[in-house]
Amino acid sequence: DTGVSQDPRHKITKRGQNVTFRCDPISEHNRLYWYRQTLGQGPEFLTYFQNEAQLEKSRLLSDRFSAERPKGSFSTLEIQRTEQGDSAMYLCASSFGSNTEAFFGQGTRLTVV
Amino acid sequence: SQQGEEDPQALSIQEGENATMNCSYKTSINNLQWYRQNSGRGLVHLILIRSNEREKHSGRLRVTLDTSKKSSSLLITASRAADTASYFCVTPSGGYNKLIFGAGTRLAVHP
Numbered sequence: 436d437t438g439v440s441q442d443p444r445h446k447i448t449k450r451g452q453n454v455t456f457r458c459d460p461i462s463e464h465n466r467l468y469w470y471r472q473t474l475g476q477g478p479e480f481l482t483y484f485q486n487e488a489q490l491e492k493s494r495l496l497s498d499r500f501s502a503e504r505p506k507g508s509f510s511t512l513e514i515q516r517t518e519q520g521d522s523a524m525y526l527c528a529s530s531f532g533s534n535t536e537a538f539f540g541q542g543t544r545l546t547v548v
Numbered sequence: 549s550q551q552g553e554e555d556p557q558a559l560s561i562q563e564g565e566n567a568t569m570n571c572s573y574k575t576s577i578n579n580l581q582w583y584r585q586n587s588g589r590g591l592v593h594l595i596l597i598r599s600n601e602r603e604k605h606s607g608r609l610r611v612t613l614d615t616s617k618k619s620s621s622l623l624i625t626a627s628r629a630a631d632t633a634s635y636f637c638v639t640p641s642g643g644y645n646k647l648i649f650g651a652g653t654r655l656a657v658h659p
Contacts, residue, residue, distance in 0.1 A: 480647070
């Protein structure tokens with residue numbers, strides 16, 4: 436197990452297109468987080484899962500964003516009808532439990548043109 | 549919603565000097581974590597301190613936690629150019645303890 440894996444690493448898409456990102460957490464980690472980060476800012480919480488259950492979704496997230504974690508393993512984050520403001524680094528992290536360290540993937544950099 | 553706030557926003561020091569970063573948070577917590585982010589290695593966990601601990605060490609890192617003042621500090625001793633990075637204070641928030649990041653302290657260590 437080499438850590439949290441995210442795919443793709445880079446994505447360029449035209450405005451209005453849908454994109455989907457995948458995150459493979461460390462096996463046996465039951466928590467999985469999604470964050471968004473723009474230049475010069477800290478990671479902004481988007482949503483998280485405990486096993487397959489989505490515990491919370493940020494109120495800042497529009498209905499164009501959806502995330503799933505079927506079977507409590509990998510997770511996908513989909514953005515529909517992308518906008519230029521969606522351009523950012525999307526980070527995934529996993530942890531075992533709620534009061535332990537989280538391990539982050541290298542992120543998916545999205546550019547909407 | 550942002551729970552922890554780091555201070556200063558930016559810090560520039562010479563190699564060999566110590567660097568101190570502070571974090572203040574708003575609500576009661578059961579633990580606080582510090583992470584580092586640089587362009588090469590992404591986000592990496594540094595240290596976790598629990599609410600019943602006052603100080604914790606890891607190599608050249610020293611973290612303190614004062615729950616009465618709702619604040620924490622990260623001290624990096626004998627800094628190196630490789631310590632150049634952004635440092636984030638992370639606190640659990642909400643009923644399910646989601647991890648919330650502050651805006652970070654950007655540390656530059658000059659050779």
